[in-house]
Amino acid sequence: MFAAFMLFQYQSYLQQQLDSLKENGQYRYFLNVNKSARHFPVFYYEKNGEAKRAVNFCSNDYLGMSVEEEVINKLSFVLHQSGTGSGGTRNISGTTQYHQWLEHTIAQWHQQEAALIFGGAYLANLTALQTLGRKIPDLVFVSDERNHASIIEGIRSAGNEKKIFQHNDTKHLEQILSSLPLQQPKLVVFESVYSMNGSVAPVKQIIRLAKRYNALTYVDEVHAVGLYGARGAGICEQDNLLKQIDIINGTLAKAVGVIGGYIAASQTIIDFIRSFGSGFIFTTSLPPAVCAGAEKSIRMIQRDASLRTSVFGLVDSLRRMLDEASISYTKNNSHITPVLLKDAVKCKQIADELLEKYGVYVQPVNYPTVPVGEECLRLIVTAKHTREQITHLVNSLKNVLIEERTHYMQAEQAEFITG
């Protein structure tokens, strides 16, 4: 029993948690990145009443599709035709031809029988995994340790048994799969391109193992769609595995440049999630114009490889310039270039300096997005960056890192002298 004088102090309890985030350098400050359709990746922000201009090096709009004229035109045309919101859940007046066309296009893109769209890929992961887990009670989730928060939440909320394999470690995955009875239902869940360290999963080996032990496979291709494969359908397309993977999750918000997420799979799996998935059934559907814009963007991505080719050319240039400047970064086979700083406070200080002194915007990536000790600056170049902008990024980063090192050495020296 709590006495009256011990009443729970809601506000101060929550404030304490926020204060400790601030002390650890993990508190999140949002910058108003006032995006420009004409000048992307340049944007505008305000500091102390003064208008400032900077270049964005952390956007997931990898191909710059959000500013493509054809996508904007399609979206605004349908916006005027159909209005803003859909006004209903998919079941209660919220399905239009644009929803169906988009699902059809996504299914074809991934060479699957069907697809289902959601408000975002987070919701798609959460709903698909939760629904499969709840409806197949003996299902064991076998999940990569670096999986995204939406996958972790989906698995957790299903409440099934789960086994975690070490990141991209197929030996460990096989140990786990072989320890489970062959007849036990299992779902191997992983990402193709990991968003923060940029590592690429050994998708072929994972699928081979899953088949050997009679497990279903679920891949999150959120950071791969638009960029990999002949028609930009992701790593499964690039590695010729589209016919072998069971469920693909993707987003319409990153390389596709609009908003929304999806899963693509067999007709039965899609019908199952459509029929039982709470996060699909009980929420208003995407606006028709958004579906039309996203579909237009996918069709452009499919037919024209030039944007993704230029991203990889620019990533190569960035890495060559970083090497020349002796700035180390995590090596990987993807388009994501993390500069590891291993310290949340240092990460934020460097990012602040880059923005204020050089007009370079790189968001520091801290816990819980990455584990403590893996804080980094995640450098992203899009199809719309110029080589001059990338040169400016590398020169600025070099200067800030030198200043930071000098400052650190001076502080150490002062400490040594005084004490």
Ligand SMILES: Cc1ncc(COP(=O)(O)O)c(C=O)c1O
């Ligand atoms: C790996 C991964 N999966 C899923 C998501 C969620 O995607 P969305 O922004 O479409 O909800 C993200 C998001 O940022 C992600 O990095």
